Amino acid sequence: MVEFLTSTVGLSGWLAWTIAAVVSAVLVLNVIAGGALAFIWAERKVSARIQDRLGPTRTGGRFGWLQSVADGIKLLAKEDLMPQGADGLLFRLAPYVSFCASFCAFIALPFAFDVVGQRLNVAVFFVVAVLGLEVFGVILAGYASASKWSLFGAMREAAQVVSYEVPLGMCVVVPVMIAGTMDMVTIAEKQAGWFWNWYIFHDPFTFVIFWVYVTCAVASVNRAPFDLAEAESELVAGFHTEYSGLRWSYFFMAEYGSMFLVSAMAAVLFLGGWNGPVPLASLAGLSAGTGDTAPYVVRLLGLANLVAKASLGVIVMMWIRWTLPRLRIDQVMATCLKYCTPIAAVMFAGAMLWKIALPGGLVPGLSRPGGEIREGWLPGPGGAAIPGESTRDGSLARVTP
Amino acid sequence: MTPTLIADVSGVALPVAAINWHALFFLLFAGIACGFAVAVVAADNVVRMALYLVLSLAATAGLFLLAGAEFLGAMQLMIYVGGTLVLLVFGVMLTAQGPLVTLASAGGDRALAGVVGAALLGMLVLAGLSVPAWRQPASGAVVEPAAAPLGMALVGVRVDDPTANAPAGVRPGYLLPFEIVSVHLLVVLVGAAYLARAKRRKTPRAIEVAASVEPPAAVAEHAAIGRDAALRTGSVLSGGPA
Numbered sequence: 266m267v268e269f270l271t272s273t274v275g276l277s278g279w280l281a282w283t284i285a286a287v288v289s290a291v292l293v294l295n296v297i298a299g300g301a302l303a304f305i306w307a308e309r310k311v312s313a314r315i316q317d318r319l320g321p322t323r324t325g326g327r328f329g330w331l332q333s334v335a336d337g338i339k340l341l342a343k344e345d346l347m348p349q350g351a352d353g354l355l356f357r358l359a360p361y362v363s364f365c366a367s368f369c370a371f372i373a374l375p376f377a378f379d380v381v382g383q384r385l386n387v388a389v390f391f392v393v394a395v396l397g398l399e400v401f402g403v404i405l406a407g408y409a410s411a412s413k414w415s416l417f418g419a420m421r422e423a424a425q426v427v428s429y430e431v432p433l434g435m436c437v438v439v440p441v442m443i444a445g446t447m448d449m450v451t452i453a454e455k456q457a458g459w460f461w462n463w464y465i466f467h468d469p470f471t472f473v474i475f476w477v478y479v480t481c482a483v484a485s486v487n488r489a490p491f492d493l494a495e496a497e498s499e500l501v502a503g504f505h506t507e508y509s510g511l512r513w514s515y516f517f518m519a520e521y522g523s524m525f526l527v528s529a530m531a532a533v534l535f536l537g538g539w540n541g542p543v544p545l546a547s548l549a550g551l552s553a554g555t556g557d558t559a560p561y562v563v564r565l566l567g568l569a570n571l572v573a574k575a576s577l578g579v580i581v582m583m584w585i586r587w588t589l590p591r592l593r594i595d596q597v598m599a600t601c602l603k604y605c606t607p608i609a610a611v612m613f614a615g616a617m618l619w620k621i622a623l624p625g626g627l628v629p630g631l632s633r634p635g636g637e638i639r640e641g642w643l644p645g646p647g648g649a650a651i652p653g654e655s656t657r658d659g660s661l662a663r664v665t666p
Numbered sequence: 667m668t669p670t671l672i673a674d675v676s677g678v679a680l681p682v683a684a685i686n687w688h689a690l691f692f693l694l695f696a697g698i699a700c701g702f703a704v705a706v707v708a709a710d711n712v713v714r715m716a717l718y719l720v721l722s723l724a725a726t727a728g729l730f731l732l733a734g735a736e737f738l739g740a741m742q743l744m745i746y747v748g749g750t751l752v753l754l755v756f757g758v759m760l761t762a763q764g765p766l767v768t769l770a771s772a773g774g775d776r777a778l779a780g781v782v783g784a785a786l787l788g789m790l791v792l793a794g795l796s797v798p799a800w801r802q803p804a805s806g807a808v809v810e811p812a813a814a815p816l817g818m819a820l821v822g823v824r825v826d827d828p829t830a831n832a833p834a835g836v837r838p839g840y841l842l843p844f845e846i847v848s849v850h851l852l853v854v855l856v857g858a859a860y861l862a863r864a865k866r867r868k869t870p871r872a873i874e875v876a877a878s879v880e881p882p883a884a885v886a887e888h889a890a891i892g893r894d895a896a897l898r899t900g901s902v903l904s905g906g907p908a
Contacts, residue, residue, distance in 0.1 A: 279687065282687065352711070352713070352714075354714070355713065355714065355717065358717075385736050385740075386736050386737070386813055387736045387737045387740050387813045390737070390740045390741075390744070390813070391736070391739075391740040391743070393744070394740045394741075394743040394744035394747075394748055395743060397744065397748040398724075398743065398747060398748055401720060401747075405713075405717065408713050409713075430748075447813055
């Protein structure tokens with residue numbers, strides 16, 4: 266985009282950079298805000314259907330499309346309350362901390378080939394690191410509310426998120442290990458082709474670890490059955506008991522943003538990213554690299570793919586939420602420490618052994634048609650870090666001196 | 667992000683474009699980091715101190731990212747801002763009661779701390795100015811930020827510098843320091859688990875002694891006697907102080 270602005274439009278460098286940065290930021294912000302609106306409506310409809318109800322039917326037509334907008338107007342009009350004993354600064358700041366953490370993580374998330382706010386070499390790590398910061402807003406909210414319910418909720422959330430970061434990190438490392446890079450664009454590009462190239466079908470261990478990832482992801486974004494921080498049967502509303510109006514909705518925008526984020530991460534790491542189950546674009550002869558319109562078509566197709574996968578992930582989370590009962594805190598901890606962590610560790614070792622023993626996959630020739638995309642620091646043929654450029658046998662072991 | 671940014675901005679001609687974005691963001695992040703570092707010391711409330719510390723550390727992560735050290739920046743966010751601070755907040759909120767919630771320091775303490783801090787700062791500034799290479803603007807090869815060479819070096823393969831002046835058969839990686847740190851962390855973990863485990867009572871209760879020492883037949887007999895005693899005295903608590 267910067268190249269386009271400088272060369273075609275003729276803007277000077279600093280202006281082009283500023284415009285590109287603002288456009289990226291605004292787009293990401295709208296993904297979160299618009300996504301939250303859509304997902305809140307979807308949550309109402311999904312929960313209603315699961316409970317054999319209809320959900321919103323009147324606001325804005327037959328399916329209640331405008332229910333989220335009506336919700337938003339209601340929240341804007343609500344009185345902004347603060348408890349008397351609250352720590353004013355921290356109470357006001359907490360929702361923004363949560364929201365900023367969710368927002369920052371989106372910067373490194375690729376939506377299609379090269380459609381990414383900022384392509385980071387350590388994107389996976391960055392996203393996991395930033396996602397863990399969301400808990401800080403919750404802790405601040407719980408402390409600053411001067412309410413026992415809030416504090417209990419915050420404590421539970423802190424314990425839960427800190428514990429689940431361990432198995433989540435282990436799950437995330439497996440695709441990174443198979444791809445040989447933490448760059449999410451490259452990881453997704455390596456899964457190009459038919460759906461059996463996706464890392465979830467790479468070997469049995471990655472298939473298992475995908476489900477561990479799903480469990481940990483649901484827990485790390487505090488959705489039911491792991492939503493102990495806001496267990497309404499015990500804690501009124503948990504950490505956001507004292508919040509109302511727009512401040513309260515910031516927490517929910519952060520929550521829906523994080524849900525979309527972990528789903529998109531699952532899509533990129535395990536489900537082929539923006540590569541569809543059937544490589545429609547390459548079958549039609551389109552490529553992301555050349556031509557006037559083809560790159561745009563390919564990227565739009567990829568964007569649609571990724572958004573569809575991530576939205577499906579969010580819908581699955583809603584399905585889980587409205588189907589399973591809430592766990593107790595000891596069950597939450599047992600799930601993490603006694604099941605998720607050991608399973609993730611064993612699967613990590615298994616995936617590693619598989620990668621060494623069967624570098625070409627179970628059926629040689631079936632998978633990896635795109636070849637191995639290599640990082641720029643690797644010597645040898647095709648060493649340039651251009652995704653799409655391929656060398657046939659690019660195992661890491663070959664380049665060790 | 668930054669390497670191209672520097673190159674791009676330095677070549678523009680407009681007077682407005684003389685804004686050096688790199689320097690601007692550096693000053694911004696550095697200002698945030700230093701300002702909140704001072705705020706940590708100046709604040710009275712423990713939780714607010716923790717918040718300021720988080721912000722200061724996050725701004726430091728921003729400085730790392732600005733310098734193109736993406737791995738280090740993410741690491742800073744993960745370890746300091748994410749992990750340590752959550753644990754710190756845990757500790758603070760679970761332990762701080764009454765007088766400890768507000769930590770107002772006396773005037774003498776502040777003066778002493780100010781002198782020590784100023785001395786350290788002066789030493790750092792002098793040390794920094796004494797390096798001639800640091801006085802000019804940075805120049806030289808822009809290194810492609812990549813975490814993979816670092817990871818390979820951790821397992822003992824220096825892909826970035828394969829022809830290092832090492833004797834044959836020795837790989838100048840970071841494997842040994844890495845392992846030493848791992849063992850150190852393991853020791854710390856074991857120690858923490860030892861300290862945090864449930865303590866055994868010094869004088870075990872009679873029922874526990876009975877369960878652990880006596881053979882099953884004797885236990886049954888003991889229980890029967892207890893039940894008889896309970897029946898006699900009309901107490902429902904068998905084995906209780908009849």
